[in-house]
Amino acid sequence: MTDRYAVIGNPIAQSKSPLIHGAFAKVTGQDIDYTKLLAPVGGFAATLDAFRAAGGRGMNVTAPFKLDAFAYATDLAPSAQMAGAVNALKFEGDKVHAQNFDGVGLVRDLVHNLACPIKGRRVLILGAGGATRGALLPLLAEHPAELVIVNRTVSKAQALAALAQQHQSGKVPVHAAAYADVAGVFDVVLNASSSSLTAELPPLPPSVFSPDCLAYDLTYGKGLTPFLKLAQQAGVTRLADGVGMLAEQAAEAFAWWRGVRPDTSGVIQQLTVPLV
Numbered sequence: 001m002t003d004r005y006a007v008i009g010n011p012i013a014q015s016k017s018p019l020i021h022g023a024f025a026k027v028t029g030q031d032i033d034y035t036k037l038l039a040p041v042g043g044f045a046a047t048l049d050a051f052r053a054a055g056g057r058g059m060n061v062t063a064p065f066k067l068d069a070f071a072y073a074t075d076l077a078p079s080a081q082m083a084g085a086v087n088a089l090k091f092e093g094d095k096v097h098a099q100n101f102d103g104v105g106l107v108r109d110l111v112h113n114l115a116c117p118i119k120g121r122r123v124l125i126l127g128a129g130g131a132t133r134g135a136l137l138p139l140l141a142e143h144p145a146e147l148v149i150v151n152r153t154v155s156k157a158q159a160l161a162a163l164a165q166q167h168q169s170g171k172v173p174v175h176a177a178a179y180a181d182v183a184g185v186f187d188v189v190l191n192a193s194s195s196s197l198t199a200e201l202p203p204l205p206p207s208v209f210s211p212d213c214l215a216y217d218l219t220y221g222k223g224l225t226p227f228l229k230l231a232q233q234a235g236v237t238r239l240a241d242g243v244g245m246l247a248e249q250a251a252e253a254f255a256w257w258r259g260v261r262p263d264t265s266g267v268i269q270q271l272t273v274p275l276v
């Protein structure tokens with residue numbers, strides 16, 4: 001019997017998940033059906049109850065339901081607990097297992113696809129919202145020399161830095177900074193703020209980029225965002241957006257559901273939007 005999966009959100013028409021998981025099913029020979037599910041705001045639990053009752057096996061969760069999924073889950077993985085949000089669910093009887101694969105997807109893209117090791121390097125991450133929160137532990141697990149969180153609202157960066165220190169017993173120094181106070185140069189600069197969604201430029205001093213730096217925007221499909229343009233103008237040649245992260249977090253979910261990890265290169269190639 002074909003196993004059913006879906007991505008749930010509102011809106012949902014824009015989602016690439018069915019295309020990605022359809023491609024993964026093809027390359028791995030897995031028999032799955034993966035659809036888009038539009039749930040009314042306030043109707044997350046009822047929509048999930050119906051999907052599970054109809055035999056649904058798992059789900060990806062996108063905006064605005066990542067916190068609803070957190071509340072709905074019976075078993076939260078550490079990744080979901082740390083992120084405070086859920087992007088993948090697996091249904092087993094009465095159990096609703098929950099994960100957040102965004103951070104691990106980001107790190108896999110950096111280290112594996114982009115050949116950009118984190119170990120021993122200085123990493124700067126912009127933003128102190130959900131995207132940064134989800135990325136912290138997977139980044140720290142790679143043992144950077146230092147991780148600096150920069151945010152317009154410094155108190156939010158300080159809170160996340162404290163949370164990160166607490167969870168990794170202080171092995172990697174994690175600091176918070178205001179944009180005007182970021183000191184030194186960084187090997188990896190990650191834009192995890194939502195600035196690219198509104199085509200805004202974070203107030204980042206261009207002096208932060210080291211000559212062989214990787215500038216990475218977690219946003220996908222926006223071309224050369226103001227952040228990437230800033231990096232380019234500062235002389236950075238290694239630029240990337242979040243297409244690989246999108247594919248890798250999906251591959252993590254697929255492997256979790258199906259026990260087989262798909263190759264992501266075809267999907268990344270298909271979804272890549274030129275950085276111009």
Ligand code: ATR
Pocket residue numbers: 126127128129130131132151152153154156192193194195200201202203
């Ligand atoms: P997400 O879940 O995508 O991380 P979020 O939790 O709403 O979204 O957080 C958005 C983050 O982007 C915040 O850190 C926000 O900074 P503030 O906390 O100071 O508001 C940051 N952000 C949004 N627009 C920005 C901009 N134009 N420049 C810099 N940071 C921006």
